[in-house]
Amino acid sequence: xxxxxxxxxxxxxxxxxxxxxxxxxxxxxxxxxxxxxxxxxxxxxxxxxxxxxxxxxxxxxxxxxxxxxxxxxxxxxxxxxxxxxxxxxxxxxxxxxxxxxxxxxxxxxxxxxxxxxxxxxxxxxxxxxxxxxxxxxxxxxxxxxxxxxxxxxxxxxxxxxxxxxxxxxxxxxxxxxxxxxxxxxxxxxxxxxxxxxxxxxxxxxxxxxxxxxxxxxxxxxxxxxxxxxxxxxxxxxxxxxxxxxxxxxxxxxxxxxxxxxxxxxxxxxxxxxxxxxxxxxxxxxxxxxxxxxxxxxxxxxxxxxxxxxxxxxxxxxxxxxxxxxxxxxxxxxxxxxxxxxxxxxxxxxxxxxxxxxxxxxxxxxxxxxxxxxxxxxxxxxxxxxxxxxxxxxxxxxxxxxxxxxxxxxxxxxxxxxxxxxxxxxxxxxxxxxxxxxxxxxxxxxxxxxxxxxxxxxxxxxxxx
Amino acid sequence: xxxxxxxxxxxxxxxxxxxxxxxxxxxxxxxxxxxxxxxxxxxxxxxxxxxxxxxxxxxxxxxxxxxxxxxxxxxxxxxxxxxxxxxxxxxxxxxxxxxxxxxxxxxxxxxxxxxxxxxxxxxxxxxxxxxxxxxxxxxxxxxxxxxxxxxxxxxxxxxxxxxxxxxxxxxxxxxxxxxxxxxxxxxxxxxxxxxxxxxxxxxxxxxxxxxxxxxxxxxxxxxxxxxxxxxxxxxxxxxxxxxxxxxxxxxxxxxxxxxxxxxxxxxxxxxxxxxxxxxxxxxxxxxxxxxxxxxxxxxxxxxxxxxxxxxxxxxxxxxxxxxxxxxxxxxxxxxxxxxxxxxxxxxxxxxxxxxxxxxxxxxxxxxxx
Numbered sequence: 143x144x145x146x147x148x149x150x151x152x153x154x155x156x157x158x159x160x161x162x163x164x165x166x167x168x169x170x171x172x173x174x175x176x177x178x179x180x181x182x183x184x185x186x187x188x189x190x191x192x193x194x195x196x197x198x199x200x201x202x203x204x205x206x207x208x209x210x211x212x213x214x215x216x217x218x219x220x221x222x223x224x225x226x227x228x229x230x231x232x233x234x235x236x237x238x239x240x241x242x243x244x245x246x247x248x249x250x251x252x253x254x255x256x257x258x259x260x261x262x263x264x265x266x267x268x269x270x271x272x273x274x275x276x277x278x279x280x281x282x283x284x285x286x287x288x289x290x291x292x293x294x295x296x297x298x299x300x301x302x303x304x305x306x307x308x309x310x311x312x313x314x315x316x317x318x319x320x321x322x323x324x325x326x327x328x329x330x331x332x333x334x335x336x337x338x339x340x341x342x343x344x345x346x347x348x349x350x351x352x353x354x355x356x357x358x359x360x361x362x363x364x365x366x367x368x369x370x371x372x373x374x375x376x377x378x379x380x381x382x383x384x385x386x387x388x389x390x391x392x393x394x395x396x397x398x399x400x401x402x403x404x405x406x407x408x409x410x411x412x413x414x415x416x417x418x419x420x421x422x423x424x425x426x427x428x429x430x431x432x433x434x435x436x437x438x439x440x441x442x443x444x445x446x447x448x449x450x451x452x453x454x455x456x457x458x459x460x461x462x463x464x465x466x467x468x469x470x471x472x473x474x475x476x477x478x479x480x481x482x483x484x485x486x487x488x489x490x491x492x493x494x495x496x497x498x499x500x501x502x503x504x505x506x507x508x509x510x511x512x513x514x515x516x517x518x519x520x521x522x523x524x525x526x527x528x529x530x531x532x533x534x535x536x537x538x539x540x541x542x543x544x545x546x547x548x549x550x551x552x553x554x555x556x557x558x559x560x561x562x563x564x565x566x567x568x569x570x571x572x573x574x575x576x577x578x579x580x581x582x583x584x585x586x587x588x589x590x591x592x593x594x595x596x597x598x599x600x601x602x603x604x605x606x
Numbered sequence: 607x608x609x610x611x612x613x614x615x616x617x618x619x620x621x622x623x624x625x626x627x628x629x630x631x632x633x634x635x636x637x638x639x640x641x642x643x644x645x646x647x648x649x650x651x652x653x654x655x656x657x658x659x660x661x662x663x664x665x666x667x668x669x670x671x672x673x674x675x676x677x678x679x680x681x682x683x684x685x686x687x688x689x690x691x692x693x694x695x696x697x698x699x700x701x702x703x704x705x706x707x708x709x710x711x712x713x714x715x716x717x718x719x720x721x722x723x724x725x726x727x728x729x730x731x732x733x734x735x736x737x738x739x740x741x742x743x744x745x746x747x748x749x750x751x752x753x754x755x756x757x758x759x760x761x762x763x764x765x766x767x768x769x770x771x772x773x774x775x776x777x778x779x780x781x782x783x784x785x786x787x788x789x790x791x792x793x794x795x796x797x798x799x800x801x802x803x804x805x806x807x808x809x810x811x812x813x814x815x816x817x818x819x820x821x822x823x824x825x826x827x828x829x830x831x832x833x834x835x836x837x838x839x840x841x842x843x844x845x846x847x848x849x850x851x852x853x854x855x856x857x858x859x860x861x862x863x864x865x866x867x868x869x870x871x872x873x874x875x876x877x878x879x880x881x882x883x884x885x886x887x888x889x890x891x892x893x894x895x896x897x898x899x900x901x902x903x904x905x906x907x908x909x910x911x912x913x914x915x916x917x918x919x920x921x922x923x924x925x926x927x928x929x930x931x932x933x934x935x936x937x938x939x940x941x942x943x944x945x946x947x948x949x950x951x952x953x954x955x956x957x958x959x960x961x962x963x964x965x966x967x968x969x970x971x972x973x974x975x
Contacts, residue, residue, distance in 0.1 A: 148670045152626045187657055330615040346690070360712075537754035538693075545691045566607045575610040582614045586621070588686045591679040594670060 143184045144302070145333075145387045146340045148593050154181065159394065163321070171293045171316070174395065181298040182261065189260035192230060197295040199226050200270035204284035204291070207277045216278060223274035227267040234260050239462035262301045264459060268426060270295055273309045275430060282310050290316050299391040303384045305402040305422035312397050319396035329393030334586065336386025341589045343550050344380035347372040350543050355512070358522050362533040366526045367505075372543070374508045375550040378407065381420070407554040410496035411488055412476045412503055423459070427452050442482075449481075450474050463514040472510055476503055628674045635672070640680075640840060642883050645671040681843045693752045695842045701750040704848035705794045706838035710744045710757045713966035720770045723958070726974050727773050729945045733956055735773040736814075739764050740799065740807060740917055740961040743792035746782050760962050767965075778810045793850045796836020797963070798886050801827075801855040804920040811957075817928050826858045830875075834885045852885060856923050865898040866891070874899075874923040889919035895939035899932040906930050911948065911956045913937060915968060918959040937970030945975055 143150050158177045165173055183190050203223045210216055238254045245252055273291075276282045285291040294316055300307050354361060354369030361369075385402040392399045402422050409415040416424050435448040450471065457470015480488070488496060513519035565574045638645055646667040655661035673679070687695055694700070697709040727735050744751075745760035761779060768775040782791055782803065791803035799807070805822065812819035831852040839849075854875055864871050879887040890897065899922070910929045912918055914936060926932050933953070935944060948956070958971075965971060 143666075147666065148673060149666045152622055152629065152673075153669065156622055156626055184662055185659075187659075327612050327615040330619065331611050334614075334618065534754045535756050538752065538756050541752070541754065542692045542694065562607060575607070578610050579614055579617075583617065586618050588682065591682040591686065594673050594676055594679040595683040596670060 143181055145384065145391075146337055146593065147596075148590075151337075151590075151593075155391075162395065167321075170321070171290055174298075175289060175293045175296060178293070178296040178298040178301065182296060182301060186258075186261050189263075192234070192260050192263065193266055193296060194292075196227060196230060196267055196270050197292050198288075199223065200274045201285065201288050201291045203274040204277050205286075207274070208284045220274060220278045223271055227271040231263055231267045234263055236458075236462045262303075265301065265304050265306055266295055268306050269308070272306075272426065272430060276308070276310060282313060285309070285313070285316075297392075297397075299388040299395070299397075300399065303381070303388070304420075305385055305388065305399055306426055307399050307422070308426075311400055315397050321396040325396055326394050329390045329395075332390030332393060333387050334390075334582065336383040336388075336390060338585050338589055339379045339383030339386065339553070341592050342585070343546060343553070344376050344378075344383055345592070346546050347543065347550065348376040348380070350539060351376055351512070354539075355518075355522070358525055360529075361535045362530045363526050364532050364536045365539055366522065366529065368536065368539055370505050370509050370512065371547070373512050374407075374505055375547070375554070377508065377511075378403075378554065379550065405554065405556050407501070407504070408497070408556070409500045409504075410493065411480055411500055412473065413480050415500060415504060416473070416477070423456070427456055431455060446478060449478055453477070460511070461514065464516060465510055465514050465519060469507060469510040472507060625674055629669070629672070632672070632674055638671075638677075639883055640677060640843065642840060677843075684843050693755075698838050698842050699751055699755065700842065700844065701747070701752070703750055703794075704845070705743065705747060705750045705792075706842060706844065707743045707747060707751060708797055708838065708963055709755075710742070710760050710963055712758045713763050713962075715966050715972070716763065716766060719965065719971055720767060722972060722974055724770075724772045726945065727771075729975070730948055730956070733948060734954060735956045735958070736776055737767070737771055737773065737958045738776040738778065738807065738811060738960075739767055739965065740803075740959070741779050741782065742797065742799075742961050742963045744963065745779075746786050746791060764962050774814075776811055776814050778807045781806050781810050793834065793836055793838075794848060795839035795850050796834065796886060797838055797961075798836070799917060799920065799961075800850075801853040801920050804917075805855055805924060807921055807959075808924040811925065812928070820857065820924075820927065822855075824857075825855050828854045830854050830888065831880045831885055835883075836886065852880070852888060857927055859903075860923075860927060861902040862926060863900045863902060864890075865900075866894055867896060874926070886916065886919070890922060890934075892916070892919075893936070893939055894934070895936060895941075897934040899926050899934065901926055901930050901932075904928075904930045909933070909951070909953050909955065911935065911944075911953045912959060913944065913956065913971075913974065914959040915961060915964050915970075917961045917964075921959060937974050938968065939970070941973075943975045 143154060145151075154177075158173075162170060162173050162177075179190060182193065200223055203219050206219050207216060210219070234257055238256065241252045241254055244250055273282075273285075273294075277284050285294070294307075294309060294312065297307075350372040351369050354365055354372070358366055358369070382403040389399045389401070400422060402420060404418040404421065406415050406419040409418055432448055432452045435451065436444055437448060438445045440448075453470045453474025454467060455470070456473070457467040460466040460469070488499070491499070509523065510519065513522060565571060565578070568574060634645075634648075636644060636647070646664055648668055649655070649661055649664040651661065670676075684695060688700060694709060697711075699707045699709065701707045723737070741760045741764060744757055751757070764777075764779065768777070785791060785802075785806050789802040789806075790800055791806065792799050805825075809819050811817075829851050832849065834850040834852050835846065836850065856874075862872060862874065864874065874890055875888055876891050877888070879885055879891070884892065886892075906929075908929045909931045910925070911933045912922065912925075912935070914934065915938075918934065922932065922934060933947075933951070935947075937944070947953075960968065960971065
């Protein structure tokens, strides 16, 4: 089930929330667990076993690590956890990628497994693994109650698309949390904002990207570039919208998740971009891969190696395809160049050029990310340079999507924060507040109309 | 600010609950007139379906298909699209003067189709074969489209066909362009041509074949409907206000016998469809594999075989004034060998009639033998 759908908004969420708020405090985790399992099983009745298995393994690891003081045995437990989780992830996410590459490399004919990707596997394996690592390191206390642990792993707000919530972040709230009307209100508003971002902006610009990427042979160069810009906004509003919805629902339940995005497109360097984009993932790789490898507190050569390993893995994590690996290594390389060469020069540039520099490099990144077929990626890139520079199609797309693009640009900057502050201090507060109220209502109704129209599917058997 | 947030959260929460509760009490429709399809039924639960992954999607579609005020929401979406500057919805332009116009994309199958048709001509060497490829509203009403649009040229593709087909072709592009400001040649809400569009195609056909045609003034023109909302309307769901008129154009005293596969009638026009959604079927019904039309007022033994898509349906009543027998084959539903039919029935004239937007994806023309 996805958040931005009629069944979720009108049936799953209200029914769950009513029960959740009514039951006594002690039962709340249990209710949350039951509904999370339903939420998961909704799309994947079979793979739920994987999630239960992964949780059980790391729950037991936590218990064992608490008992056992022998260092060697503790390391074995740690290695066992990493192996179990990474094999789950590796087998279900990467085996076909591996087989395809082996086949073409050695001219083999191993049949593909064609397993559907278990929902959320990239997230829950990372969460349970990080739990064991943190207990091993002594950073957190182990969880005694399996139901609580299971609730943490399966919690439906962040189950499907993150953010990657570490046990550390919510361990206290798992036992005592503030379930209040205020939290409901703030969470609900956050959820709405995420929903608007996903449905009204990401989906609209997604259809522009789809149109451009299927007809890139005939469209003008500027249209192709516009397509990449549309993709950049699609992926940002889709992903950050989803994070907003997750954080919002979490809030409604009394949980505080960490922020996952912090206006990444206003960055002045790529280093800054990666501090603002998908924060829970970058900090995961930093804490569990980069620093254990020695981070930057080692020789320059080792430091370079560490950075490249981290970015190879970051790329691979995004999908089982070469373009994601290239995408990761591309950013690794850019970050290396920034760190060792460009940094001093960049600092002296006027802000405008810092932004321009970052945006161009980010867009090149999305170009690599957008096409998992390398041939299409190469041809698309070639056509940017060889097609007619500007034609009718560019004007058409600007007319059709210009308004949405402008709204996307504005919302990529921290303006809404500023506006909200201005309103609070304004003399015209009443008027602004009314406008605010009415716009949210209208946006909500329009969003619902988009969702309802999803299955609007005129069957034209009298077509021709 | 805090207060506004509270107000928004409460109001929208109540709206959500209102809709969820209404959903359960609302009587469910099983057919959507506007979309012309059956809506998803409540899926019967079975473990098997659940594990195959087909149960949940139908359940989800069920909630969306039967959502309260669904039609209003869909037309609201269209309005929101237009407001945000979009001029095209599901590949239909919202054009000037309340015209809805299909987008025209590059054809991909033209070489295959040309090969099939030329082979057909080889198999029937002594037959007079002609092709009439109609442009659509997309090129004829070009001036109603947004100035910058992303259509390919219909005329280029028509000419490509005409240059590569080994038999006679009938060019109606010019006559339609000339007449487009005098008459409404295409429906505003449907992808078909109107009876006027069909008339000028008929006129050009007659000129090219040395047949004395009827002038419009000599024909009887009757408005038979003023509330036709066609396929394009169904796709974009704009304002119901701008429905189309349907005209019947023919001689006053035609006298025909029409044999369908399972019935015989004495009229081209089927009144019952005017009461339904699919009003274009007023012309000769729909989805008939083969129709035989006998003109009882002519005794010239002239036969014409028309192989066609639905554009032909409003053209046939006019051309039927000039042949004693017309056989109409829709190869989407007619699966036998047409060349055999031609030999067995001693046919000398064959007309292909298609519109350029459909021919590329027509599943019938590609299997013609």
